[in-house]
Amino acid sequence: MEILKIDGSHGESGGQILRSAVTLSSITGRPIQIENIRKNRKIPGLRAQHLSAVKLLAKLCNAKVEGLHIGSSTIAFHPNQLQDMSLQENVGTAGSISLILQVLIPAVALARRKLELSIIGGTDVLWSPTGDYTKHVLGEAFSRIGINFSMKIKKRGYYPKGGGIVDVLVHPSKKLNPIFLTKQNTKDAKVLCSHSGIYDVESFVDDVNNTLKKNGFSAQSQINEQPAQNQGASLVVFSQDSTSINGADELLDFKNKDIFGKKCQNSFLESNLGVDTNLSDMLVVPLSLINETSVFTVREISEHLQTNLYITSKITGCKYGVGKIDNGYEIRIQGNSDSSIQ
Structure with missing residues (x-):
């Protein structure tokens, strides 16, 4: 099959093209070559989390990959058939586990395969969905399509040390369904806060609950203190009904700690479609x-x-x-x- 060349500098020029392209390549069996990877970013080329995602996917489908190293601006991905597998992986940094799962989960499930994965890295880091968003918001949306996975966050991994541990089980898809998500009807919201060593986190969650209630939502909240290699906290607000799935998440910024939760609640309230x-x-x-x-x-x-x-x-x-x-x-x-x- 002729290799398809893709310009990785298209659009936002980030890792999204890489993640989506290798996922679809593994499912369809079409070889691809991605050039100009993250060309316009401050540090262009492959980073650790991109490397881990492609490396893991290559193991799953016994792919031949050229150019797979940190800083690489071009890779060629030649997939073979995906297989059931049990894997362990250590990203080695606080690289986002959630972004890696965006590659692996649909690739495995849509190919009617099963994956058991234990991965070490960042569970709640900048520029990516938090672990709780992936588990509760993306998990709900994927399940309606027919993509089912379970996710256990055994240890949190915050920037800069990472070290989070997540166990994931991806099930083979049996039937794929179109979705129709066009209107938010629910006024029930859930608030989840996970933290390591943040003593006053309850006050921030209370503020979010009160704001949601002032805007007509009934809010159920849960706070979990979990082990991590360094201090950190994340917050997710989400709702779901038969015609909508909406969520927003946020990481604690120690430089602006007093406003923790404000960005998350405002983003959720604005996401009303x-x-x-x-x-x-x-x-x-x-x-x-x-x-x-x-x-x-x-x-x-x-x-x-x-x-x-x-x-x-x-x-x-x-x-x-x-x-x-x-x-x-x-x-x-x-x-x-x-x-x-x-």
């Missing part, structure tokens, strides 16, 4: 492989969403449309199911 902005781009890869049309609404079109719509249409041939609606946008994706996942 079918899905939140961060979730929207995570849905595109699996939806691009479902023949039926999926529909969801979102407040804004992020660069990550634009990037994923571009890369999935290029690899799978799916069709998509973006329409303006009151207070946001409607996204329609007509997938193109690959024979390898039938």
